[in-house]
Amino acid sequence: MRHDEKRLPPPSGMPVDIDSNLSLIRIFDDLGGMQTPILPAALLDQITAITQERLERDRLADHGLPPSRSAILVGPPGVGKTLSARWIAARIGKPLWVLDLTTVMSSLLGKTGNNLRRVFDYAKEHEAVLLLDEIDAIAKRRSDESDVGELKRLVTAILQEVDAWPDTGLLLAATNHPDLIDPALWRRFDVVLNFGPAQAADIEAAVRRYLDQDLPAFEPWVGMLCFSLQGQSLSEVERTVIGLRRQAILSNADAGQLVANLAARKSDGMDKSGRRDLAISLARSGTMSHNQISDLTGVARDTLRKYAGPSPIKGRGFKRG
Numbered sequence: 430m431r432h433d434e435k436r437l438p439p440p441s442g443m444p445v446d447i448d449s450n451l452s453l454i455r456i457f458d459d460l461g462g463m464q465t466p467i468l469p470a471a472l473l474d475q476i477t478a479i480t481q482e483r484l485e486r487d488r489l490a491d492h493g494l495p496p497s498r499s500a501i502l503v504g505p506p507g508v509g510k511t512l513s514a515r516w517i518a519a520r521i522g523k524p525l526w527v528l529d530l531t532t533v534m535s536s537l538l539g540k541t542g543n544n545l546r547r548v549f550d551y552a553k554e555h556e557a558v559l560l561l562d563e564i565d566a567i568a569k570r571r572s573d574e575s576d577v578g579e580l581k582r583l584v585t586a587i588l589q590e591v592d593a594w595p596d597t598g599l600l601l602a603a604t605n606h607p608d609l610i611d612p613a614l615w616r617r618f619d620v621v622l623n624f625g626p627a628q629a630a631d632i633e634a635a636v637r638r639y640l641d642q643d644l645p646a647f648e649p650w651v652g653m654l655c656f657s658l659q660g661q662s663l664s665e666v667e668r669t670v671i672g673l674r675r676q677a678i679l680s681n682a683d684a685g686q687l688v689a690n691l692a693a694r695k696s697d698g699m700d701k702s703g704r705r706d707l708a709i710s711l712a713r714s715g716t717m718s719h720n721q722i723s724d725l726t727g728v729a730r731d732t733l734r735k736y737a738g739p740s741p742i743k744g745r746g747f748k749r750g
Contacts, residue, residue, distance in 0.1 A: 433636065436464065451456055453528060453544055453547070453548050453712065454525075454526045454528055454548060454551025455523040455529070456524050456525070456526055456527070457515050457524060457527065458514070458520070459515050459524070459525070460519060460523075460524065462519065463515065463516055463519050464638070466509050466512050466513050466516050466639065467509070467626070467631050467635050467663060468509060468513065468624075468631070468634045469628065469631065470511040470731060472622060472623070474518060475622055476513055476516070476622065477496055477560075477621065478574065479496075479500060479517060479620060480497035480517055480520040480521055482497055483496050483520075483521040483599065484520075484521060485696075486596075488630075494645060495596040496586065496596055496640075497597065497599075497619040497620050498593055498594050498595070498596045498598075498600060498619055499591055499599070499602075499617065499618045499619050499654065500599075500600075500601055500602075500618055500621070500622055501564070501601070501602045501603070501604065501610075501615070501619035501620075501621055501622065502514065502601060502602065502603040502605045502622045502624060502739065503603075503604055503620040503622065503623050503624065503627060504605070504623060505605055505624075505626070505662070505666075506605055506662065507662025507663060507664035507665060508543065508625065508626070508627065508662055508663065509624060509663055509664075510603045510624055511527070511560070511562070512605065513608035513622070513624075514527075514560045514601050514731075516574040517558065517601070518558040518598070518599075521558065523556075523557065523558045523595075523601070523667065524547045524558075525558050525560060525597040526552060526557050526558065526559045526560065527560045527562050528545075528548050528558075528559065528560065528561055528724070529561065529562045529563060530550070530561055530563050530564055530566040530567060531697075532605060542582070542583050542586055544588070544687075545586065545587070546588075547582070549590045551596055552598060552600075553594070553598055556595075556598045557598050557599075558598065558599045558601065558605060559598065559599070559600055559601065560601040560602070561587075561601070561603070561747055562589075562602075562603050563598070563604065563605070564602040564603065564604050564610065564614075565604045565605070565606040565609040565610055565690040566581060567584055567587070568582065584611055584614070588611075588612070588614060588617055589727065590615055591614070591617040593620065603616065603619045626660075626662070627661070627662060627663050627666070629659070630657065631663065632655050632658050632661070632666055633651070633655045634681040635649060635663050635666045635670075636654055636655055636658065636666060636670055637651065637665065637669060639666070639667050639670040640670055640674065641674075642685075643677065644676075645676050646677065646684045647673075647688065650684060650685050650688040650689075652711075652715075653688050653689070653691075653692050653711055653717060654670075654673075654688045654691065656692065656695075656710055656711060657688070657691045657692045657694075657695045657708060669691070672708075673687050673688070675690070682727050688726060689717075690723070692707075692711070692725050692726075693717075693725045693726075695707065696708075696725060696726045696727070704726045704727060705726075705728050705732065707726060707738045708726040708728035708732070708733060709723075709728075709732075709737055711725075711726075712733045712736070712737035712740070713737045715741050718735065718740050719733045719740035721739075726739070
């Protein structure tokens with residue numbers, strides 16, 4: 430469980446698997462409030478519009494319009510799909526109910542269908558915000574020829590549920606594998622939310638958020654830290670930044686040296702061209718001296734002067750650790 434996750438025990442009457450008696454739903458309670466997820470502005474606008482429709486449904490009703498009933502969240506792991514679903518639920522004053530289709534899929538597909546129907550019926554009765562996580566799990570199972578007939582019936586049942594979902598609740602789905610989703614399912618969702626890889630601005634916003642009260646100590650090195658985290662998902666950025674903070678506190682380590690070590694590990698995994706690009710970017714950021722950058726990346730100081738101009742900072746090189 431992530432450090433910021435708050436889960437509720439299943440309420441009385443929550444549907445359970447008949448054989449194991451385990452709850453079919455995970456519940457996240459963020460009703461005490463949570464920070465707005467770090468997302469590209471256009472995507473955040475889409476998500477905010479979904480919550481706004483729920484909060485002002487009476488105004489829509491006056492014009493004969495319902496709010497959006499469903500949305501599918503698409504993107505690779507770690508880009509904020511579940512976090513965004515939690516934020517949507519919190520904004521409209523409800524906990525998030527999560528049905529993980531990977532775990533609920535049974536070897537006996539008829540039993541899976543019964544489990545899904547119980548969850549859908551219960552969620553509709555309680556006007557819930559329900560997230561179908563890894564909805565592509567059903568598509569993955571189609572490779573088993575013996576299950577094709579039952580899987581088709583299961584997909585049909587889900588299509589019918591999406592079509593019949595009342596606007597009193599909100600049905601969300603998430604997938605890491607959009608290519609596996611039945612085209613007929615795409616058309617059923619009112620909104621498609623595409624989550625892409627983290628951009629440079631997103632990474633910097635995440636770094637500053639997760640540094641929290643330790644930001645002043647790391648402030649001179651934020652630029653280098655962001656460069657070192659390029660290509661990582663926001664969940665990976667969070668883990669890395671939290672880890673650096675722990676090291677700085679428990680080892681009484683210098684923040685600059687910790688970030689420098691991270692940058693050195695980043696450069697070690699690059700080819701010569703990549704190290705040069707990283708070194709030039711660091712030089713242009715003005716957060717390190719040419720001596721320090723050269724020690725970390727192996728790129729000559731003459732190369733840095735040629736492409737980035739004179740070093741604005743005087744300093745000794747870093748010790749790689």
